[in-house]
Amino acid sequence: MTLRVAVVGLGGIGTRHADIYAADERCEVVAVCDAFVEKADAASQRYGCSAFTSVDEMISSVEIDIASVCTAGVENGGDHYEPTMALLNAGIPVLGEKPISNEIPKAREMVALAKEKGLRYGINLNHRFTPAALRAKEWIDDGRLGELNIVNMTMWINNPNESSQYFHMRALHPHSIDVMRYFCGDVKKVQAFFKKGEGRKIWSNVQVNMQFENGVIGHLTGSYDAGGSYGLERLEVVGSEARFVLLEACEHLEFYPRRSQQVETYAYLGDMMSFGETFESRITRWIDQNIEGPGPDEIDGSGEDALKAQLIIEAAIESWESGQVVDIEGTSQ
Ligand SMILES: NC(=O)c1ccc[n+]([C@@H]2O[C@H](COP(=O)([O-])OP(=O)(O)OC[C@H]3O[C@@H](n4cnc5c(N)ncnc54)[C@H](O)[C@@H]3O)[C@@H](O)[C@H]2O)c1
Numbered sequence: 001m002t003l004r005v006a007v008v009g010l011g012g013i014g015t016r017h018a019d020i021y022a023a024d025e026r027c028e029v030v031a032v033c034d035a036f037v038e039k040a041d042a043a044s045q046r047y048g049c050s051a052f053t054s055v056d057e058m059i060s061s062v063e064i065d066i067a068s069v070c071t072a073g074v075e076n077g078g079d080h081y082e083p084t085m086a087l088l089n090a091g092i093p094v095l096g097e098k099p100i101s102n103e104i105p106k107a108r109e110m111v112a113l114a115k116e117k118g119l120r121y122g123i124n125l126n127h128r129f130t131p132a133a134l135r136a137k138e139w140i141d142d143g144r145l146g147e148l149n150i151v152n153m154t155m156w157i158n159n160p161n162e163s164s165q166y167f168h169m170r171a172l173h174p175h176s177i178d179v180m181r182y183f184c185g186d187v188k189k190v191q192a193f194f195k196k197g198e199g200r201k202i203w204s205n206v207q208v209n210m211q212f213e214n215g216v217i218g219h220l221t222g223s224y225d226a227g228g229s230y231g232l233e234r235l236e237v238v239g240s241e242a243r244f245v246l247l248e249a250c251e252h253l254e255f256y257p258r259r260s261q262q263v264e265t266y267a268y269l270g271d272m273m274s275f276g277e278t279f280e281s282r283i284t285r286w287i288d289q290n291i292e293g294p295g296p297d298e299i300d301g302s303g304e305d306a307l308k309a310q311l312i313i314e315a316a317i318e319s320w321e322s323g324q325v326v327d328i329e330g331t332s333q
Contacts, residue, residue, distance in 0.1 A: 003028070003032060003287065003290060004063055004066075004093075005029050006029075010042070011039075012070075017124075017283060020283045021068075027180075029048075032047060034053070036053070055082070055087065066092065069094055069095070070217075076097075077171070078102055080097065080238075081110065085113060092119070093296075094114070096122070096306075098125060099310055103111055107303075108307060120290060121302060125309075126279055126306060127176075127179050131247050133179070133182065136225075136244050136246055140239075144241065146241030146242070148183075148184060148216045148237060150181060150219075150237070151217075151219070151236070152236045153237070155222060155233045156224070156225075158226070159172070160224075162201050165201070168202060169222070170310075170313055171205065174309045174310065178309045181308060182303065186212065186213045188327065189327055191324075200225070206220070206223070206316065207222075227273055232275060241258055243255075250278065253269060264319045315328055
């Protein structure tokens with residue numbers, strides 16, 4: 001079976017999606033679409049396919065089985081809505097980029113339309129698609145950690161972007177929150193403090209407390225003013241019997257039993273060497289799932305997962321602005 005693939009938005013990230021599809025023998029890139037004709041033409045030459053500047057024109061001209069939407073826009077998510085709605089309305093499953101949207105009503109609409117049409121809708125929540133994360137998830141599911149108590153996540157990079165006051169929270173933390181949800185489930189309550197970094201106009205540092213539905217208590221440290229030399233991401237999940245630490249999404253995984261010194265350390269599980277490779281593992285999983293044909297409800301890293309992460313982000317912002325602990329509404333829709 002060959003999947004006919006379209007990619008919308010051919011910036012750096014769309015090109016990465018298209019390269020991964022093109023290298024997979026189960027896929028053929030049949031169409032590319034970018035609002036800038038130069039980008040669309042360059043991509044059509046790279047993949048030997050048709051080029052479009054309008055999604056509607058692309059949909060009416062080419063048979064498409066699946067599509068990636070790699071637009072950006074306000075807070076890196078403002079442009080995803082229109083092409084995603086057009087593709088879903090045409091019956092085409094979509095893998096979107098994160099954030100699903102910077103606006104919750106639009107995120108809800110896209111998730112609802114995919115559900116109504118019975119279509120697969122995934123988001124590139126790539127940080128959880130690593131052999132190390134999978135191993136750690138198995139430990140939790142097998143009860144190796146006992147009852148989960150605490151999750152701590154740190155995600156930070158140096159990013160000078162000052163385009164909107166909550167850009168850091170909305171554009172970066174879909175990733176960190178998705179990983180926290182992957183291990184600990186849905187979140188019930190959120191409280192946050194923000195701080196502007198030195199000389200900055202935006203809320204570039206954040207500390208978020210979370211209470212999960214299952215009672216786990218979690219904390220997220222985020223920053224656009226830190227990281228630098230090394231260290232994008234550190235996650236720790238603490239249970240009654242053991243805890244694990246996962247570094248850089250895939251590079252190091254450590255298991256610490258509570259009642260013995262038998263620490264286990266794993267480096268580069270599954271030969272995944274760096275964060276960049278998570279694009280390939282995530283998109284390959286998306287291809288697998290479109291070929292194997294699980295129902296839309298079983299898509300890993302779904303639109304609904306991305307919406308739930310965004311609801312937590314908006315709750316953190318509301319908490320900071322109101323000084324209150326905020327209940328997450330409508331997470332289990
Ligand atoms: N998953 C990750 O780890 C990760 C990492 C970085 C960026 N991203 C996300 O990837 C997305 C794209 O990032 P980028 O840096 O490639 O952005 P970019 O701005 O370089 O590229 C986006 C492209 O989309 C095109 N576009 C916008 N609206 C369009 C429309 N309606 N129809 C056709 N083309 C349209 C633009 O012309 C542009 O070429 C963002 O949402 C960003 O948040 C994800």
